[in-house]
Amino acid sequence: MRFHTLLAAALLSAPAAVCAQAGGAPTTVPGQMALEILEEAIAVPTVQGRGQVPALAEKLTQRLVAAGFAAEDVQFVTMGETGYLTARYPGRDRAAKPIVVLAHMDVVEADPADWARDPFIPVVEDGFVFGRGAVDNKGDLAMVTAAIIALKGEGWVPARDVVLFFTGDEETQMATTQAGARALSNAWLVLNADAGGGELAEDGTPFVYTVQAGEKTYADYRLTATDPGGHSSRPDDTNPIAAMSAALVKVAQYRFPPKLSPLTKAYLEGAAAQQADPAIAAAMRAFAADPSDIAAADLLSAHPEHIGVVRTTCVPTMVDGGHAPNALPQSVRANINCRIFPGTPRSEVQATLTELVADPSITFEFIDNGTIESLESPLDPQIMAALETAVHERAPDLAIIPGMSAGATDSMHFRALDVPALGVSAVFIKAQDEFAHGLDERLPVATLDPGVQQWMTILETIAR
Numbered sequence: 001m002r003f004h005t006l007l008a009a010a011l012l013s014a015p016a017a018v019c020a021q022a023g024g025a026p027t028t029v030p031g032q033m034a035l036e037i038l039e040e041a042i043a044v045p046t047v048q049g050r051g052q053v054p055a056l057a058e059k060l061t062q063r064l065v066a067a068g069f070a071a072e073d074v075q076f077v078t079m080g081e082t083g084y085l086t087a088r089y090p091g092r093d094r095a096a097k098p099i100v101v102l103a104h105m106d107v108v109e110a111d112p113a114d115w116a117r118d119p120f121i122p123v124v125e126d127g128f129v130f131g132r133g134a135v136d137n138k139g140d141l142a143m144v145t146a147a148i149i150a151l152k153g154e155g156w157v158p159a160r161d162v163v164l165f166f167t168g169d170e171e172t173q174m175a176t177t178q179a180g181a182r183a184l185s186n187a188w189l190v191l192n193a194d195a196g197g198g199e200l201a202e203d204g205t206p207f208v209y210t211v212q213a214g215e216k217t218y219a220d221y222r223l224t225a226t227d228p229g230g231h232s233s234r235p236d237d238t239n240p241i242a243a244m245s246a247a248l249v250k251v252a253q254y255r256f257p258p259k260l261s262p263l264t265k266a267y268l269e270g271a272a273a274q275q276a277d278p279a280i281a282a283a284m285r286a287f288a289a290d291p292s293d294i295a296a297a298d299l300l301s302a303h304p305e306h307i308g309v310v311r312t313t314c315v316p317t318m319v320d321g322g323h324a325p326n327a328l329p330q331s332v333r334a335n336i337n338c339r340i341f342p343g344t345p346r347s348e349v350q351a352t353l354t355e356l357v358a359d360p361s362i363t364f365e366f367i368d369n370g371t372i373e374s375l376e377s378p379l380d381p382q383i384m385a386a387l388e389t390a391v392h393e394r395a396p397d398l399a400i401i402p403g404m405s406a407g408a409t410d411s412m413h414f415r416a417l418d419v420p421a422l423g424v425s426a427v428f429i430k431a432q433d434e435f436a437h438g439l440d441e442r443l444p445v446a447t448l449d450p451g452v453q454q455w456m457t458i459l460e461t462i463a464r
């Protein structure tokens, strides 16, 4: 998963400027290596069920060992058909808590019949590398690996250990993430390559960099109403479709109270400066300054791209009921999908919904899909300064805005263990070129040189 921030769509008011990025091949040695690793990685179809993650891990292991990693410092832990890879780069203080650099090796399925090119044969064309995973997440996986190999080649010794942690089922169960996060729960900081990143305006100019520092908690609740039913010519007053309809209308119309956190405050302040619409910019500033400003919260909530930043949202997404046109319904089921503000427990949201519906004939059930609750990560000024140094090397003065994802990334498993995690992808891409999970996924070749350098600089600065 990449971006999915609650702000990506909100910031598409790009300034006009010239200076499109060149589309040629990488010109630096680490950039060339990143391209080579990316092409190698795309060619291994690490889709769930195909058992190919260990093969990709083996290729990465060979590169790391060839670059000077001790064989015992590079480990693949098998978990069923997949697994996770860790590579420990020893620092000066071996007892200090390590920095974890997190990326994922697996990709979502791609049907070659639907693609213009084979999704598992890397093709460089028109300034892009095409292939499943080019953006999500093999582009950053390749840049991180090339950066760490380049640093090793320079003889760099970090202040503390740096551990590469490449998961093998981010797109599905996240069992490898969970297991690896437990093994690395003493980490000082996690830099997640699979969130955040740079956005390019239509002309190729960078116009904003997002650092992902939190994500909303995902939750599905199943509502069920049952009844003995009967013949539709003899209706009584206990119709479960009617009861469920009334309940769903209440849910759809309900607004959770607005909330502000240090992260969303920083986001709103930064995003206000990027807004083309002065009314929205003013509401962002007003709400960031005073979260009890209901008018500002409501103005932002009237826009689907902003509502998620100011409150928990719950919406009916599925309904299924009745069994015949001429029968009283015996059962109705509905799904309510919620994106919960970080720090609010799912049980609290369920209690709110139950109270709101206030109908004992309707039962509520939480559907466990493996996602978990997590708090947002603090924006440590020293780490933010290091990120700024790294990003401004490639894009001077670029706005860096902390953001919150609407969905779940590997980071939540560290945040849940109280380890701060920041999404700091080095991919810079235009919104219209962003096809993660979609057809003809592509990565701009021009992002590789500066992207590898961004990873090198951020590590060198943080672990100086």
Ligand SMILES: [Zn+2]
Pocket (backbone or CB within 6 Å): 001, 002, 104, 136, 137, 170, 194
């Ligand atoms: Zn991803």
